[in-house]
Amino acid sequence: MFAIDSQKYDKDDLRLLFDQMGNMEPYRNPEGKRYAICLKHVFELLGAVIYLRKRGGSVLLMHADTPFETAREIARKGECSYLLFENWETAVAVSVSSIPYEPSILQFSSGSTGAPTLISRSWKLVDQEIEHYNRLFDETPYEQPVILVPVSHSFGLITGTLASWARGVQPTIVQDKNPKFALHMIKSTKDPIVYTVPYIYNVLDALGIGKVGCHKVVISGSPPSEALLNRMKVQTNEVWQQYGCTEIGCISVSKHPFSHTDVGKPLGHLEISIRPDDHEEEDWKGEILVTCDGDFKDIATKDLGRLDIETGNLQLYGRLDDLINVSGLKVIPSEVEMVIGRMPGIRETVVVKTEHKIWGEAIRAIVVATPSIEAQDVRSWCMHQLPAFKVPSVIEIVAEIPKMPSGKISRKLLQEQERF
Numbered sequence: 001m002f003a004i005d006s007q008k009y010d011k012d013d014l015r016l017l018f019d020q021m022g023n024m025e026p027y028r029n030p031e032g033k034r035y036a037i038c039l040k041h042v043f044e045l046l047g048a049v050i051y052l053r054k055r056g057g058s059v060l061l062m063h064a065d066t067p068f069e070t071a072r073e074i075a076r077k078g079e080c081s082y083l084l085f086e087n088w089e090t091a092v093a094v095s096v097s098s099i100p101y102e103p104s105i106l107q108f109s110s111g112s113t114g115a116p117t118l119i120s121r122s123w124k125l126v127d128q129e130i131e132h133y134n135r136l137f138d139e140t141p142y143e144q145p146v147i148l149v150p151v152s153h154s155f156g157l158i159t160g161t162l163a164s165w166a167r168g169v170q171p172t173i174v175q176d177k178n179p180k181f182a183l184h185m186i187k188s189t190k191d192p193i194v195y196t197v198p199y200i201y202n203v204l205d206a207l208g209i210g211k212v213g214c215h216k217v218v219i220s221g222s223p224p225s226e227a228l229l230n231r232m233k234v235q236t237n238e239v240w241q242q243y244g245c246t247e248i249g250c251i252s253v254s255k256h257p258f259s260h261t262d263v264g265k266p267l268g269h270l271e272i273s274i275r276p277d278d279h280e281e282e283d284w285k286g287e288i289l290v291t292c293d294g295d296f297k298d299i300a301t302k303d304l305g306r307l308d309i310e311t312g313n314l315q316l317y318g319r320l321d322d323l324i325n326v327s328g329l330k331v332i333p334s335e336v337e338m339v340i341g342r343m344p345g346i347r348e349t350v351v352v353k354t355e356h357k358i359w360g361e362a363i364r365a366i367v368v369a370t371p372s373i374e375a376q377d378v379r380s381w382c383m384h385q386l387p388a389f390k391v392p393s394v395i396e397i398v399a400e401i402p403k404m405p406s407g408k409i410s411r412k413l414l415q416e417q418e419r420f
Contacts, residue, residue: 003172004042017047026082026091030057032100036075036083038062042151042175044088053123060106061152063405078106078118109246119246129249130163132267136253137167143193145171148182148200153406155220159250160195179203191215197407198224221408223260225341243316245301248290252314261315269293272314274307287320322411324353325361326389339385345370350401352411354394365392366401
């Protein structure tokens with residue numbers, strides 16, 4: 001049914017776990033209740049999700065490394081009846097709800113651009129997402145998924161694991177954090193379709209010396225650099241880049257993206273439109289709006305995008321909150337990142353807004369580079385490649401750029417760290 005690292009599990013293993021759960025009071029009547037899940041082992045996490053989903057329960061997922069007090073507070077804010085912490089047998093009572101909740105998957109938004117908010121998606125909507133996502137596999141339904149991202153996140157759980165089961169294939173979920181082991185699992189799998197984020201692929205690329213061995217790679221979470229995307233195209237038969245948000249799940253997928261901003265066409269049950277930005281200097285860019293079948297209400301993603309006139313593909317430029325207002329002129333961080341990323345010797349870069357005493361907002365570039373590169377070198381490169389107002393006023397050379405457990409970069413966190 002699935003494998004975790006080198007250990008395989010089948011329906012009998014799950015049936016035994018379900019029988020044990022049914023003997024404990026917290027699991028006996030889950031219908032209408034919410035359960036916060038913070039479990040160390042992937043088998044127990046997936047088992048809890050399947051058990052509760054089949055019995056009308058809701059699950060609030062959080063990363064396995066979340067400390068107990070933090071996890072309990074998250075469970076309380078999510079109005080959960082129980083917190084499953086570290087192992088499935090530890091079910092801590094949190095609150096008692098007087099109303100039954102619609103069976104759903106719950107997640108707090110990442111908080112990368114603001115305070116996290118609780119998002120609820122019914123299991124019916126999740127099934128709809130999986131159905132339309134799997135239509136992308138009509139020609140290749142039996143590729144073997146290797147999942148390198150946490151299954152406590154929608155990317156790994158829904159489009160990675162649950163969608164694989166719906167196609168009748170056995171996913172391999174890599175829990176071992178050693179990248180050499182992940183590389184071994186990829187190379188030992190026939191026709192692997194690897195679910196990962198650009199940061200992890202970059203690490204594997206360095207370890208594998210340009211020979212990761214993927215048949216197909218699916219990336220999400222954050223766009224790759226132009227250089228990394230080009231390497232991925234050379235090293236794999238096919239690259240998919242998918243785009244989504246907590247409120248909707250997977251929104252669109254680009255097969256063979258022609259640029260790092262290309263996130264393709266929407267899934268069949270979704271429609272995309274663009275709300276024009278009167279202040280955007282370039283035509284056709286604006287906030288990405290998404291409409292689901294049977295729902296006439298637009299969901300505002302707070303992402304900046306554009307629909308390509310020729311291909312119909314969605315181009316994603318980042319969060320609206322990330323735009324930098326330099327003396328009244330809007331700067332999209334990804335545009336500056338792309339230019340810096342082309343400079344020889346640059347390994348990674350992220351651009352965020354910073355404060356300036358005179359004109360308010362300014363551009364700050366955080367760069368990982370080879371030892372020979374200095375900040376002035378990056379500035380000179382940008383001055384020859386960008387308009388003056390898009391050249392970063394602050395350039396920091398660092399050994400590593402901090403990331404969240406999902407592998408994503410939080411611009412909000414980087415901006416907050418600068419203040420202290």
